[in-house]
Amino acid sequence: MSDRLRQSGFVDLQLARWRNRRGQIVAHWQRLAARERRILKVAALGLALLFSWFGLIEPPLEKMAHWQAELPRLHSQSVALEEVLRDMAPIAGEPVDLWQRLRQSLDTSPLNGHYRLAEAAESPPESVRVLFMDAPAGPLMEWLQHSAPELRLTITEAHLRRASATDTNGPVATVSGDIRLEPAQTAKETR
Incomplete structure (x- = not known):
């Protein structure tokens, strides 16, 4: 399949478009003033940090906080269940066999x-x-x-x-x- 695409010129056409677009972006970047470049770099870094925080760090922290809040409740339910099960055990004097x-x-x-x-x-x-x-x-x-x-x-x-x-x-x-x-x-x- 990839051989056919190469033979038809599709791959070459896409590479040429990418090079052309990349050249336009580099030319536009070079025309920017040093101050504008710095602002764009800081903005890109800020966006990367926001993405890292909201996409990668905050969800696991929320899950940890949720389970830290839930564990005491689950533990108390477990203790209550153990008491109920203990009450269901054979009463003293009742045959176990x-x-x-x-x-x-x-x-x-x-x-x-x-x-x-x-x-x-x-x-x-x-x-x-x-x-x-x-x-x-x-x-x-x-x-x-x-x-x-x-x-x-x-x-x-x-x-x-x-x-x-x-x-x-x-x-x-x-x-x-x-x-x-x-x-x-x-x-x-x-x-």
Whole structure:
């Protein structure tokens, strides 16, 4: 492409124009008085300094000032967040182990006596399997909607069926089956 431009004379034409324009500028500069040259040099230096200040120095200084003002606020928010997270930690006397917390939650609900936790060999290492036998359906659904999320558990699999009972029109429906629960991922784990 550049060879074609040279052959067509485009490059030579542009160089000739540049030389002509440069010659005009030099001639105009030489016709100026020494005082005018000095004024133009000072003005050019002033413009260069203004450009350097407003274009290169002031923006980083403003960012530094902004972050120096923001850091104390962010630090106080971080401290407040740490306090909230510390308050969310298991209360003294509350079991730290997932199995103990799950067992305690089920024992204090109407589901006591209607469940069995699967052995470790029966469920994957990061999940808990709970087997329900003739459990009241209402309390079970309430426990799954409210208590399981409070324990930071998510339901990954559920197989429930209405328990075989002779009175299907009774006031309390019972269900049997198994539910697999896994610990909910925290924000740090999802990254």
